[in-house]
Amino acid sequence: MTVRIGVIGTGNMGADHIRNLQRFVAGAAVTVVADYDRATAEAVAAASGARVASDGDALIADPEVDAVIIASHDSTHYAYALAAVAAGKPTLCEKPLAPTLAECEEIVAAEAAAGGNLLSLGFMRRFDPAHTELKAAIDAGVIGPVLRVTGASRNVVSYPGTTSESIITNSVIHELDSIPWLLGSPVSSVAWLAGRATSTVPAGLADPSLTLLRTADGVLTSVDMYVNAEYGYDLRTEVLGEKGALSLTDPALVAVDLGRNRSTGYPLDWRPRFADAYRLELGAWVASVAAGAPSPLASAADGLAASRVAVAVITSMHEGGRWVEVAR
Ligand code: NAI
Numbered sequence: 001m002t003v004r005i006g007v008i009g010t011g012n013m014g015a016d017h018i019r020n021l022q023r024f025v026a027g028a029a030v031t032v033v034a035d036y037d038r039a040t041a042e043a044v045a046a047a048s049g050a051r052v053a054s055d056g057d058a059l060i061a062d063p064e065v066d067a068v069i070i071a072s073h074d075s076t077h078y079a080y081a082l083a084a085v086a087a088g089k090p091t092l093c094e095k096p097l098a099p100t101l102a103e104c105e106e107i108v109a110a111e112a113a114a115g116g117n118l119l120s121l122g123f124m125r126r127f128d129p130a131h132t133e134l135k136a137a138i139d140a141g142v143i144g145p146v147l148r149v150t151g152a153s154r155n156v157v158s159y160p161g162t163t164s165e166s167i168i169t170n171s172v173i174h175e176l177d178s179i180p181w182l183l184g185s186p187v188s189s190v191a192w193l194a195g196r197a198t199s200t201v202p203a204g205l206a207d208p209s210l211t212l213l214r215t216a217d218g219v220l221t222s223v224d225m226y227v228n229a230e231y232g233y234d235l236r237t238e239v240l241g242e243k244g245a246l247s248l249t250d251p252a253l254v255a256v257d258l259g260r261n262r263s264t265g266y267p268l269d270w271r272p273r274f275a276d277a278y279r280l281e282l283g284a285w286v287a288s289v290a291a292g293a294p295s296p297l298a299s300a301a302d303g304l305a306a307s308r309v310a311v312a313v314i315t316s317m318h319e320g321g322r323w324v325e326v327a328r
Pocket of ligand 1: 124
């Protein structure tokens with residue numbers, strides 16, 4: 001069976017998902033696209049052979065759409081996720097699930113009332129080969145009990161309009177899902193700190209910043225986030241255990257030997273680093289939709305859990321960096 005997919009939002013992520021579906025995922029066809037910016041949708045439709053719907057709601061209702069991808073702006077996820085659930089169509093919603101906790105809770109309740117297993121969240125690290133190997137090594141006890149996790153995440157430049165809070169809900173949110181997933185333990189308390197900010201951002205924007213996460217099993221994780229790092233997209237994670245340490249290493253790159261120096265480049269953004277993760281995530285999602293099987297992706301409940309942690313981090317930010325318990 002071919003799964004006919006409609007993609008809402010044909011910006012960076014939507015266009016990337018469409019290319020990946022067409023090139024790498026068997027049994028998937030992108031039939032309809034929609035974007036608030038019609039010219040963008042038409043350009044992507046022309047390149048992919050899809051049809052353009054008048055808007056996201058029309059796409060969800062379209063009889064030639066079996067399953068939906070929501071890759072539009074964060075602020076649109078709530079309404080589209082609810083509409084997709086009401087239509088009973090399996091949906092892959094990009095992170096975050098919705099901008100507020102109340103909206104996330106409403107979506108989770110609506111999905112449960114509709115019988116569940118409709119919504120999947122785009123926390124693609126769960127499909128990244130390096131992250132899955134890291135989790136397998138932790139689970140196998142290779143380094144003994146985990147004591148600490150140290151992470152650093154750096155982007156080249158932030159989006160216009162970025163705030164200290166949106167750095168948490170948009171960027172750090174990946175760690176808020178991946179750390180409890182890696183450790184198999186939910187985040188129970190958090191703290192947020194910042195020191196000197198880079199001179200390249202408007203006054204008041206806390207960049208870089210440090211988020212501390214304590215999981216229910218007692219492991220302390222530090223996430224050093226810097227979204228205007230300029231030098232390149234750079235993700236580092238070290239898991240320290242009683243007997244040893246596990247670190248993510250850079251994916252294989254081409255080294256340039258020149259003028260008595262050896263160098264490798266940094267990507268401009270996260271897409272090359274997670275190219276395999278996106279393909280594997282899309283492949284697993286389409287296979288589960290085709291089989292009518294439970295989705296192996298992060299769930300709406302996982303999206304809600306990550307958003308609960310994000311709210312606690314922002315509370316700490318607004319209250320002098322104190323430790324804040326995560327609401328359950
Ligand atoms: P983008 O700005 O490149 O594209 C967003 C598109 O949504 C734009 O073309 C815009 O016109 C469209 N749009 C806005 N309102 C709309 C509406 N009401 N209906 C239909 N289309 C609408 O942004 P990008 O980077 O592609 O991000 C899209 C989503 O993916 C965001 O929610 C973002 O947080 C998420 N994301 C996920 C990543 C991941 O690794 N899983 C990485 C980057 C983004």
